[in-house]
């Protein structure tokens with residue numbers, strides 16, 4: 055009997071020990087994972103690009119990228135083949151953002167979502183989280199105009215209107231309206247400032263407008279998308295030189311008779327910067343939807359053809375604005391998922407992924423967004439949705 059008890063005790067003890075082991079093994083795995091991820095970060099943070107690689111261009115650069123790292127693939131992109139070499143000022147004119155990092159002023163009014171207590175999942179994709187919102191999946195084309203700052207803005211604003219209205223308001227805000235009418239934004243097709251674009255939305259509002267092809271809404275985009283690949287159904291190549299900024303027309307296309315220009319406007323209720331911190335950006339994205347982000351474009355990025363982009367070679371060309379839609383981890387490498395405005399032939403069907411956690415090319419330090427003002431279009435909304443929204447964003451509303 056005693057022996058049996060002893061045996062039972064031993065078994066119980068062994069069981070406990072075993073459990074302890076399971077726990078400590080799990081703990082160790084998690085610890086190792088953290089260590090692994092911070093090793094990845096250490097490896098990329100403050101790294102120096104080979105002096106030789108930093109001046110490469112053309113096929114030499116593409117070969118260098120493909121032979122010296124495995125995170126992403128490079129290939130010659132038709133979109134940029136008409137430009138002459140790495141110093142073509144029209145090519146770099148497409149990167150229409152002067153300062154990719156938030157200004158001191160921008161940092162003074164940061165989104166409060168950074169203080170929310172939220173569980174942050176390992177991966178997140180706005181397209182899956184808000185499947186009703188078609189605009190999140192759309193890829194636009196800025197054509198031969200340095201209007202990326204306007205595209206990143208109207209794309210994210212359109213998504214946020216859909217998200218805030220629980221899928222009831224599906225709009226495509228007009229890149230042309232913002233590009234041509236916002237004077238405080240900068241220089242139209244010669245570049246602009248993302249935060250100023252969101253402020254303009256709050257103050258002046260932005261009308262609807264589709265891409266060039268669909269030609270719908272109040273002010274569709276005036277420039278055609280660019281021909282690439284071998285898809286002959288597409289269009290002529292974009293002109294080499296940048297288009298002049300379109301004139302600010304405060305009326306809708308003649309074919310659009312739904313509403314007047316002022317009736318067609320959608321407004322924001324607030325515009326803000328987001329703290330340059332991975333978790334702060336994740337919380338803001340999960341709460342209100344896609345964001346506009348800016349980063350530095352080097353020659354190698356133009357040749358991106360899939361994978362997790364990490365700057366590897368080539369010269370710095372200029373600042374570019376795009377739309378952040380999610381994040382994930384691939385083979386232990388954390389990344390952001392981003393929508394570009396260079397048509398669906400570029401990158402991963404128009405999207406790209408970039409290393410997350412080391413402020414790669416400034417990608418985490420120029421994040422901006424804002425909240426749509428749904429009461430301006432309240433006739434199409436149910437009351438409880440508005441109440442829900444007020445509750446969610448109380449201190450952001452006027």
Ligand SMILES: *[C@@H]1O[C@H](CO)[C@@H](O)[C@H](O)[C@H]1NC(C)=O
Pocket residue numbers: 192193194264265266267268279
């Ligand atoms: C233009 O927009 C329409 C409607 O959103 C879309 O179906 C179409 O694929 C877009 N065309 C191009 C060339 O991007």
